[in-house]
Amino acid sequence: MVPLSWYLILSAALFSVGLFGVLSRKNAVAILLGIELMLNAVNINLVSFWRYGDVTQMAGQVFAIIVFAVAAAEVAVGLALVISIYRRRNTVIADEIDMMKW
């Protein structure tokens, strides 16, 4: 059986890819994509800890499912915001959307 650490390494790698995407991409949609990657990395973590821990406890799986649901909702709201901003300001570049400052 594949040891737990492999899963964790995969998860960490995926999380890092997502984090890099969030921090480095200029496109707001791409940032959202990065966030999705990070969320899925978390899911892998959750599921693998469940599988390698006490299998009778369902919390890991349940949490993963909640994360799906929340991620779906988040993407829906996030994309709606992006579209709304694009309509108003004609851009999806995150650095240009900087009104929330002093």
Add this chain to the structure above:
Amino acid sequence: MTIESLIWLIPLPPILAFFVIVLFTNRNKTLSHSVAIGAAFLSWLGGMIVFINAIGVHELGKEPFTSSFNWIPTADTWLKIGVLVDPLSAVVLFFVAWTVLMIFIYSAGYNNFGQPKGDHDQPGLQPHGATVEEHGHKHMVPSIEPMYSRFFAFISLFAFGMLTLVLSDNLLTLFVGWEIMGLCSYLLIGFWYAKPSARDAAVKAFMTTRVGDVFMLLGIVYVYSATGTLSFREIFQPQVLHTLATVPTPILGLSAAGLIGLLLFIGTVGKSAQFPLHVWLPDAMEGPTPVSAMIHAATMVSAGVYMVIRMFPLISLDPRTMTIVAFIGAFTALFAATIAVAQNDIKKVLAYSTISQLGYMIAALGSGAYVAAAFHLVTHAFFKALLFLGSGSVIHGMEHGVLHTGKHVDAQDMFNMGGLRSKMPITFWTFLIGGFALSGFPVITAGFWSKDEILASTFNGHTAVFVTLAIAAFLTAFYTMRQITLTFLGEPRTEAADNAQETHWTMTLPLVILSIFAIGSGWVGIPEQFPGLGGLIPNWFHEFVGSTLVEIPAAVPFNLVPLLTSLTVALGGLLIGWLVYRNVQTAKEDLLQIPVLKNKWYIDEIYDLIFVKPAYWFAETFVYKFMDKGVIDGSLHLVGKATASIGSTIRNYFDLPVINRFFGDGTSIVIKWIGNKLRPIQSGRIQQYMLVTLLVLLVIAGLLYYLLAMV
């Protein structure tokens, strides 16, 4: 019931009447006067029973009716209070009971009981009369006193005070009764309190008598500290008196007895209106005409003389005190008589005559004539009560005339009267009897016997007093006849006098009863050696009252000189008074309207200058302007200003620069500066924030890892 317990009950009905009237019946005039007169009657009845029992006892002076109980514990002894009826208090009780009952009955008539309510009468003012419609035409009649019930409450309290004073066996309860009467006197003089003159007179009477009372209280305290008792019979023990007579005091070299006697006598000077504290009594005539006047003539002022007679064994110990007493008495007798001849107000004449007659008694006491003074006290009470009630009746009749004619004249000015003889016959005859008794009209009137006894007593060894009193007696007869002539004889001087009317029976009945005593009360004291009459009736009064003292004073040896003097001055005064005033029509024709007499020797003005003005000056200039405004307010202002300047200093040099600048403004400046510096961090770029977040997280995680690894 024993006599002793009956004596305890005598003063009780009036005080109960006072409370009943004040608390319950004050709305009902009929009930109020019934309660008061009923109470006075009960006291009178008790007094008469006690009196009759007292005269039946052989040697009452040695074995008086007495009863006392422990009242206040004082260390290892008790302060006792009790009642005492010895011959002296028996005779005083007799006249007090009678005169009080007479005042009460008279008051119902005087305050117009049964008359309609006044048109615009109000409490605190004399009734002004009411309009009634009879047989189709309107006319004015006297109206009922608005504060009728209150009046009866006050005189009930007064009666309680007088009876307490007479019946007490010690100086303490005597003083209590004394002060109750002082209060009633104030209340009754100021009864018409809406009149400023009545208010002033009430205050004046109260303040003036207070001067005497303070000294009297000092005397009482001295007696108590020197002897440890206030009971008369214990003070008059020979060894106690001997001690008092020999103990010296630091004041004037008087013995303790002399000083106590002097202090108590000053109380009498205030209460009995002797010079120099006589000024309140004439002003006291502001009260409801005859009644308060009579209280201030027949009963209450007699209390002062009664007290001196009561304390005679003590006062007589020091000859110097006795000289002062005799001098003041004789001087007052003459002094007041000279003022009385120039007064036009019917009541003022009687007021000064009262002062003069009280001076007579005091002078007699100062000369050692104990019985004569007591005798004159009794007879004077009756005839002066009669005269005052008579003058009230005259004024009432005049007021009727004033209301009837509708023309306002002073109802008390004798020059507005005249010819009342036929209008008010009962008042005239009784007033005539009273006036003759006051003048000492020979043989038939009571005043003759008592005055003659005083003159006879002073004749031996007190020549100066004798001469002074003889002159005063002449003046007394003179101004009495002046009064009678101006008031009753001749023709009416005004329409009001022409329309005067005899008063109600409730007023004339007391006059008639008192006039009987004004004649009869003298017959009990006819000297035994008196030519013709002496011995027909035994000299009961001398033996009875004389027995109050341990040694019965010897009867004064008969001498023709005082008798002739007495006859001459009385008849001469009356005759001259009639001759002079029979034709005088107006005040301008009266030769005796000398300013100095008219203005009472300017005593009031002098007192005003010596006491009242300096007191006002002291109050205004010293107390108000200097002390209050200057010192007290000044120091307060100083404290205020000092505090204010300390406050503003702190504000300017500490609060504003340090607190406000440094802490207050400084904090905000610093925060603003920091904020300015930190402003660029908030760039609004989401990825920048996240980067920072990541870095911070990494730092924290590293830190945690490092720290945990250290553990």
